Amino acid sequence: MVALRICFGGNSITNGTGDDEYLGWPGRLCAAERARGHDISHYNLGIRGDTSEMIEARWRDECAARLPDMHQGALVFSFGINDTAREADGRLRVEPGSSIASARRILAEAKAWKPTLMIGPTPILRESLTLSLNPGLPREVQDARIAAASSALAALCAELGVPYLDLFAALSADPRFAKSIAEGDGIHPTAPGYAVMADLIGRWPAWRKWFDG
Amino acid sequence: MVALRICFGGNSITNGTGDDEYLGWPGRLCAAERARGHDISHYNLGIRGDTSEMIEARWRDECAARLPDMHQGALVFSFGINDTAREADGRLRVEPGSSIASARRILAEAKAWKPTLMIGPTPILRESLTLSLNPGLPREVQDARIAAASSALAALCAELGVPYLDLFAALSADPRFAKSIAEGDGIHPTAPGYAVMADLIGRWPAWRKWFDG
Numbered sequence: 001m002v003a004l005r006i007c008f009g010g011n012s013i014t015n016g017t018g019d020d021e022y023l024g025w026p027g028r029l030c031a032a033e034r035a036r037g038h039d040i041s042h043y044n045l046g047i048r049g050d051t052s053e054m055i056e057a058r059w060r061d062e063c064a065a066r067l068p069d070m071h072q073g074a075l076v077f078s079f080g081i082n083d084t085a086r087e088a089d090g091r092l093r094v095e096p097g098s099s100i101a102s103a104r105r106i107l108a109e110a111k112a113w114k115p116t117l118m119i120g121p122t123p124i125l126r127e128s129l130t131l132s133l134n135p136g137l138p139r140e141v142q143d144a145r146i147a148a149a150s151s152a153l154a155a156l157c158a159e160l161g162v163p164y165l166d167l168f169a170a171l172s173a174d175p176r177f178a179k180s181i182a183e184g185d186g187i188h189p190t191a192p193g194y195a196v197m198a199d200l201i202g203r204w205p206a207w208r209k210w211f212d213g
Numbered sequence: 214m215v216a217l218r219i220c221f222g223g224n225s226i227t228n229g230t231g232d233d234e235y236l237g238w239p240g241r242l243c244a245a246e247r248a249r250g251h252d253i254s255h256y257n258l259g260i261r262g263d264t265s266e267m268i269e270a271r272w273r274d275e276c277a278a279r280l281p282d283m284h285q286g287a288l289v290f291s292f293g294i295n296d297t298a299r300e301a302d303g304r305l306r307v308e309p310g311s312s313i314a315s316a317r318r319i320l321a322e323a324k325a326w327k328p329t330l331m332i333g334p335t336p337i338l339r340e341s342l343t344l345s346l347n348p349g350l351p352r353e354v355q356d357a358r359i360a361a362a363s364s365a366l367a368a369l370c371a372e373l374g375v376p377y378l379d380l381f382a383a384l385s386a387d388p389r390f391a392k393s394i395a396e397g398d399g400i401h402p403t404a405p406g407y408a409v410m411a412d413l414i415g416r417w418p419a420w421r422k423w424f425d426g
Contacts (some may be wrong), residue, residue: 005261015254020247022255031235041228041261042235047279048218058278065271066260188295190412 002211005071006030007063009055009106011029011080013122014046018188025175025188026076026161028198029207038211040101041071051094052102059106067114074210075110079103080153084145092145100152107162117206118157119149122197123172125186141187143172163206170200215424218254218284219243220276222268222319223291225334227259231401238290241411242420247280251424254284264295264307265315265423272319280327288323289421292316293334293366294400298356313365320375330419331370333363335410336385338399354400356385377420383413 008014008026016024023031030042043066045059055077067073080103083094094102110116123143131158150168157164171177180193189197221227221239229237236244243255258272268290280286282398293316296307307315323329336356363381365389370377384390402410414420 015256017254020244022236022244022247027235027240031233034233034235041230043228044257049281050278054278058274061271062275065263065267068262089399107372176281 001037002041003039004042004070004165004210005073006042006076007045007059007066007073008076008078009051009059009063010046010119011055011082012046012048012052012076012188013081015044015048016046016194017048018184019191019194021191023191023194025194025197025201028195029202032198032202036211046078049082050079052079052099052106053094055079055084058107064115069070072098074115074117075113076117076119077098077106077110078119078121080149081124081141081146084121084141084149086140086142096149096152099149100156103153104156104160105158108155111160111162115210116162118153118162119201120153120165120167121146122167122189123177123181125178125181162203165198165201165204165206167200171196181208214250214252215246216252216285217423218256218280218286218426219289220258220272220273220279220286221291222276222291222353223332224268224295225259225261225401226294228257228421229259229407230261230323231397232404232407234404236404236407238407238410238414242415245411245415246424249424254316260289262295263292264317265292265312266296266307268292269315269319273322276327287328287330288326289330289332290319290323291332291334292360293362294337294354294410297334297354297362299355309362309365312362313369314417316366317369317373320370320373324373324375328423329375331366331375332414333366333378333380334359335380335402336360336390336394338391364365376417377415378414378419380413384409395406 026042026044030040033040045062083099085093124141147168150166154164154166174196177193177196180189184190239257244252246253258275296312298306332406337354360381363379367377367379390406390409393402399401
């Protein structure tokens with residue numbers, strides 16, 4: 001039996017936005033390990049709309065409050081989609097160079113502190129989509145930019161020695177996930193899509209190593 | 214249909230510690246409103262072991278990151294039990310005077326910022342219990358001290374005009390809750406106890422007013 005306190009840092013996909021059951025993938029993932037006999041404390045730190053830079057600004061303070069050194073703690077991050085959103089004025093929310101620099105600072109500091117995993121960004125419904133994520137703030141996201149961000153994160157994680165799960169590739173090929181985001185808002189899955197994500201992450205060897213040794 | 218982003222600030226009971234389903238009462242409460250057609254974003258900021266003073270130190274930054282003014286936001290707090298825990302050296306973690314002063318600063322600032330509700334602390338299994346919540350740190354908690362904290366919070370909230378739900382009284386008389394904490398660790402309920410809490414809060418007029426107008 002492993003006792004572990006885990007902080008999940010990320011954006012709306014980590015928060016579980018669109019999930020009628022309010023579990024997201026972190027809740028389902030932790031419930032599955034608990035059913036296997038492990039004792040996980042679960043801190044979901046996903047915030048809707050957060051870019052890498054916004055997560056960089058807050059993750060350490062928020063995780064430090066939740067992971068005192070007297071308990072086994074670990075970190076799981078997932079971000080990147082919001083950086084790639086193009087605003088109405090045509091600018092990206094975070095340019096690729098700044099995005100990966102922010103990811104580098106987060107993941108290097110995290111890895112030096114606690115066991116750390118990185119979950120890549122997820123695909124969206126259509127190649128191009130105009131969304132009103134916030135009033136007065138239309139945003140256009142695009143799978144091609146998310147795919148590029150995922151590749152850059154994979155390379156960064158390989159360099160840093162942080163395990164990286166390429167969800168973009170896996171979920172782009174999964175008809176259950178495509179159906180789920182189509183039933184949702186085109187970006188966020190509904191409950192079945194979050195279940196697909198939790199299943200993929202739960203079978204990922206880097207995650208399993210925390211529990212199966 | 215009400216669209217609302219809610220931060221739930223508190224300790225392990227807010228976090229949902231001991232719940233096999235990883236929802237706690239906030240997750241169940243939000244899922245019930247979503248089933249009624251409301252669109253709630255749910256940020257669970259409960260941290261195991263946190264006292265009022267620890268919540269005071271972090272709540273505003275954490276909630277500010279989650280509740281941008283362009284969206285409707287609200288705050289629900291629940292804390293107090295950990296303040297009343299007596300350490301091995303005989304001292305309380307937070308003395309009653311400091312505890313209520315901290316609650317006053319939190320709730321006054323919260324109410325001036327966003328709609329705010331306060332949920333009182335919950336009863337424990339036995340009158341006195343020694344727990345190892347943290348390695349090397351036995352803690353003794355006692356219903357009498359929790360009851361006194363709940364009364365002090367009720368008086369404070371009446372003064373500040375913050376709606377207060379006295380869960381201590383309601384749950385002390387509820388055999389389902391007693392059974393749940395007995396099946397848990399004596400302090401934290403299991404899933405059925407969290408469901409009882411969510412049901413009580415969901416029927417509370419101050420909560421219902423956010424949705425039913």
